[in-house]
Amino acid sequence: MSESGTNRTLVLAIGNLLMTDEGAGIHTLNHLIARNADDPDLSAATIEYIDGGTLSFTIAAHIEDADNLVVIDAAELNSEPGTVQVFEGEDMLNQLGSCRLSVHEIGLVDLMDIVRLNERMPARFALVGIQPLTVADWGDRPSEPVAAAIPRASAAVNELLREWHRVH
Secondary structure, eight states: OOOTSSOOOEEEEEEOTTGGGGGHHHHHHHHHHHHHTTTTTSSSSEEEEEEETTOOOOOOHHTTTTTTEEEEEEESSSSSSTOOOEEEEEEHHHHHHHHHHHHHHHHOOHHHHHHHHTOOOOOOEEEEEEEOSSSOOSSOOOOHHHHHHHHHHHHHHHHHHHHHHTOO
Protein backbone atom coordinates (compact mmCIF):
# COMPACT_ATOMS: atom_id res chain seq x y z
CA MET A 1 0.00 0.00 0.00
CA SER A 2 1.25 3.47 -0.81
CA GLU A 3 2.58 5.85 1.81
CA SER A 4 -0.78 7.63 1.94
CA GLY A 5 -2.44 4.36 2.98
CA THR A 6 -4.47 4.09 -0.19
CA ASN A 7 -4.58 1.08 -2.47
CA ARG A 8 -3.85 2.78 -5.80
CA THR A 9 -4.26 0.92 -9.07
CA LEU A 10 -3.05 2.01 -12.47
CA VAL A 11 -4.96 0.67 -15.46
CA LEU A 12 -2.62 1.22 -18.38
CA ALA A 13 -3.76 0.63 -21.94
CA ILE A 14 -1.26 0.34 -24.73
CA GLY A 15 -1.79 0.50 -28.46
CA ASN A 16 -1.97 2.41 -31.68
CA LEU A 17 -5.53 3.32 -32.70
CA LEU A 18 -4.46 3.72 -36.33
CA MET A 19 -3.36 0.10 -36.78
CA THR A 20 -6.52 -2.03 -36.45
CA ASP A 21 -6.06 -4.58 -33.65
CA GLU A 22 -2.88 -2.93 -32.34
CA GLY A 23 -5.34 -0.49 -30.71
CA ALA A 24 -7.17 -3.25 -28.79
CA GLY A 25 -5.87 -2.02 -25.44
CA ILE A 26 -6.99 1.57 -26.03
CA HIS A 27 -10.40 0.49 -27.35
CA THR A 28 -10.82 -1.65 -24.24
CA LEU A 29 -9.79 1.22 -21.97
CA ASN A 30 -12.38 3.52 -23.57
CA HIS A 31 -15.05 0.82 -23.11
CA LEU A 32 -13.93 0.30 -19.51
CA ILE A 33 -14.04 3.99 -18.61
CA ALA A 34 -17.54 4.35 -20.06
CA ARG A 35 -18.70 1.18 -18.30
CA ASN A 36 -17.22 2.21 -14.92
CA ALA A 37 -18.28 5.87 -15.02
CA ASP A 38 -21.41 5.22 -12.97
CA ASP A 39 -19.76 2.79 -10.54
CA PRO A 40 -18.28 4.83 -7.67
CA ASP A 41 -16.04 1.93 -6.61
CA LEU A 42 -14.51 1.44 -10.06
CA SER A 43 -14.21 5.10 -10.96
CA ALA A 44 -12.74 5.98 -7.57
CA ALA A 45 -9.78 8.26 -7.08
CA THR A 46 -7.71 5.20 -6.16
CA ILE A 47 -8.00 3.85 -9.72
CA GLU A 48 -6.16 5.75 -12.45
CA TYR A 49 -6.90 5.04 -16.11
CA ILE A 50 -4.13 5.96 -18.58
CA ASP A 51 -3.99 5.75 -22.35
CA GLY A 52 -0.32 4.85 -22.78
CA GLY A 53 -0.46 5.03 -26.57
CA THR A 54 2.60 3.38 -28.07
CA LEU A 55 4.50 3.71 -24.80
CA SER A 56 7.15 6.04 -23.54
CA PHE A 57 9.71 5.75 -20.78
CA THR A 58 7.83 8.52 -18.94
CA ILE A 59 5.11 6.00 -18.05
CA ALA A 60 7.56 4.28 -15.69
CA ALA A 61 6.92 7.00 -13.08
CA HIS A 62 3.17 6.25 -13.12
CA ILE A 63 3.84 2.53 -12.68
CA GLU A 64 6.30 3.17 -9.85
CA ASP A 65 3.69 5.24 -7.99
CA ALA A 66 1.04 2.50 -8.19
CA ASP A 67 0.35 -0.27 -5.70
CA ASN A 68 -1.27 -2.36 -8.43
CA LEU A 69 -0.95 -2.38 -12.21
CA VAL A 70 -3.24 -3.74 -14.91
CA VAL A 71 -1.95 -3.50 -18.47
CA ILE A 72 -4.33 -3.98 -21.40
CA ASP A 73 -2.72 -4.73 -24.76
CA ALA A 74 -2.83 -6.79 -27.91
CA ALA A 75 -0.71 -9.87 -27.23
CA GLU A 76 0.45 -12.93 -29.11
CA LEU A 77 -1.39 -15.68 -27.26
CA ASN A 78 -1.08 -18.32 -30.00
CA SER A 79 -4.88 -18.49 -29.91
CA GLU A 80 -7.87 -17.60 -32.03
CA PRO A 81 -8.23 -13.85 -32.73
CA GLY A 82 -10.30 -12.25 -30.00
CA THR A 83 -9.10 -14.59 -27.26
CA VAL A 84 -8.69 -12.78 -23.94
CA GLN A 85 -6.22 -14.05 -21.38
CA VAL A 86 -5.11 -12.69 -18.01
CA PHE A 87 -1.54 -13.11 -16.80
CA GLU A 88 -0.87 -12.18 -13.17
CA GLY A 89 2.44 -11.61 -11.41
CA GLU A 90 5.32 -13.70 -12.71
CA ASP A 91 3.07 -15.13 -15.42
CA MET A 92 2.81 -11.60 -16.84
CA LEU A 93 6.58 -11.17 -16.85
CA ASN A 94 7.01 -14.58 -18.50
CA GLN A 95 4.44 -13.69 -21.16
CA LEU A 96 6.18 -10.40 -21.87
CA GLY A 97 9.53 -12.15 -22.18
CA SER A 98 8.19 -14.72 -24.62
CA CYS A 99 6.23 -12.35 -26.85
CA ARG A 100 7.60 -9.65 -29.11
CA LEU A 101 4.35 -8.73 -30.85
CA SER A 102 4.44 -4.96 -30.84
CA VAL A 103 4.91 -1.90 -32.97
CA HIS A 104 5.23 0.23 -29.86
CA GLU A 105 7.94 2.84 -29.50
CA ILE A 106 9.44 0.76 -26.70
CA GLY A 107 8.40 -2.64 -25.48
CA LEU A 108 6.37 -3.19 -22.35
CA VAL A 109 9.06 -5.61 -21.20
CA ASP A 110 11.59 -2.74 -21.42
CA LEU A 111 9.33 -0.49 -19.37
CA MET A 112 8.81 -3.18 -16.72
CA ASP A 113 12.59 -3.74 -16.59
CA ILE A 114 13.09 -0.06 -15.75
CA VAL A 115 10.57 -0.29 -12.92
CA ARG A 116 12.17 -3.49 -11.60
CA LEU A 117 15.66 -1.99 -11.74
CA ASN A 118 14.39 0.97 -9.71
CA GLU A 119 12.95 -1.56 -7.24
CA ARG A 120 9.52 0.07 -7.52
CA MET A 121 7.36 -2.77 -8.89
CA PRO A 122 3.73 -2.62 -7.87
CA ALA A 123 2.77 -5.29 -5.34
CA ARG A 124 0.26 -6.80 -7.78
CA PHE A 125 0.39 -6.61 -11.54
CA ALA A 126 -1.38 -8.25 -14.44
CA LEU A 127 -1.63 -8.20 -18.21
CA VAL A 128 -4.99 -8.54 -19.91
CA GLY A 129 -3.98 -9.66 -23.39
CA ILE A 130 -6.17 -9.80 -26.48
CA GLN A 131 -5.13 -11.95 -29.43
CA PRO A 132 -5.21 -9.73 -32.54
CA LEU A 133 -6.23 -10.80 -36.01
CA THR A 134 -3.87 -8.26 -37.55
CA VAL A 135 -1.59 -5.46 -36.37
CA ALA A 136 -0.06 -4.62 -39.73
CA ASP A 137 -3.05 -3.02 -41.44
CA TRP A 138 -4.07 0.61 -41.23
CA GLY A 139 -7.51 1.21 -39.77
CA ASP A 140 -9.11 2.97 -36.83
CA ARG A 141 -11.38 0.06 -35.87
CA PRO A 142 -10.50 -3.35 -34.52
CA SER A 143 -11.31 -6.50 -36.48
CA GLU A 144 -14.64 -8.21 -35.71
CA PRO A 145 -13.16 -10.84 -33.36
CA VAL A 146 -11.21 -8.22 -31.40
CA ALA A 147 -14.20 -5.86 -31.23
CA ALA A 148 -16.25 -8.76 -29.82
CA ALA A 149 -13.51 -9.40 -27.23
CA ILE A 150 -13.47 -5.85 -25.83
CA PRO A 151 -16.37 -6.38 -23.36
CA ARG A 152 -14.74 -9.63 -22.14
CA ALA A 153 -11.38 -7.89 -21.68
CA SER A 154 -13.12 -5.04 -19.85
CA ALA A 155 -14.86 -7.56 -17.56
CA ALA A 156 -11.51 -9.25 -16.86
CA VAL A 157 -10.00 -5.91 -15.81
CA ASN A 158 -12.98 -5.18 -13.56
CA GLU A 159 -12.65 -8.62 -11.97
CA LEU A 160 -9.05 -7.79 -11.03
CA LEU A 161 -10.06 -4.33 -9.75
CA ARG A 162 -12.83 -5.78 -7.62
CA GLU A 163 -10.52 -8.45 -6.20
CA TRP A 164 -7.67 -6.04 -5.50
CA HIS A 165 -9.95 -3.38 -4.01
CA ARG A 166 -12.25 -5.89 -2.31
CA VAL A 167 -15.33 -4.48 -4.05
CA HIS A 168 -18.25 -6.88 -4.50
